[in-house]
Amino acid sequence: MNANCPLCTADGGDLIWKNDVLRVILANEPDYPGFCRVIWNAHVSEMTNLAITDRSTLMQTVMKVEQAIIEVMRPDKVNLAALGNMVPHLHWHVIPRYQQDKTFPGSVWSVPVRDPDAQHLASQFAKVPALKQKLIDVLGAQ
Ligand SMILES: [Zn+2]
Numbered sequence: 001m002n003a004n005c006p007l008c009t010a011d012g013g014d015l016i017w018k019n020d021v022l023r024v025i026l027a028n029e030p031d032y033p034g035f036c037r038v039i040w041n042a043h044v045s046e047m048t049n050l051a052i053t054d055r056s057t058l059m060q061t062v063m064k065v066e067q068a069i070i071e072v073m074r075p076d077k078v079n080l081a082a083l084g085n086m087v088p089h090l091h092w093h094v095i096p097r098y099q100q101d102k103t104f105p106g107s108v109w110s111v112p113v114r115d116p117d118a119q120h121l122a123s124q125f126a127k128v129p130a131l132k133q134k135l136i137d138v139l140g141a142q
Pocket residue numbers: 001002005006007008009042043044088089
């Protein structure tokens with residue numbers, strides 16, 4: 001627990017599922033529907049800070065989130081990223097990407113190359129409730 005860390009002091013988004021060691025949240029990113037994060041609950045910064053079994057637990061959860069995103073959101077690509085330069089508390093970004101999104105084919109942190117496609121965003125945001133339910137179903141079985 002680090003009192004100055006935003007991922008120690010809050011969920012970090014809309015909490016979808018949680019257990020003793022990790023949680024899955026829906027990021028509130030208006031241009032990226034279905035953007036999820038898998039956040040280790042304890043304040044550690046690197047994957048190698050985790051015991052080997054914990055590394056596996058974390059990555060298996062990332063894979064389940066990726067699979068749910070593929071099935072429900074039907075993205076053109078899924079991006080996985082663990083940076084932590086701004087918030088050095090271990091978390092994985094699991095991001096559905098579409099050719100229409102404003103930074104594709106760059107990362108979501110790249111300089112935008114087009115305006116957001118409002119109609120496409122609306123159609124993808126409409127799938128988010130189903131994604132949440134899918135995640136609860138697959139993670140709840142862990
Ligand atoms: Zn923290």
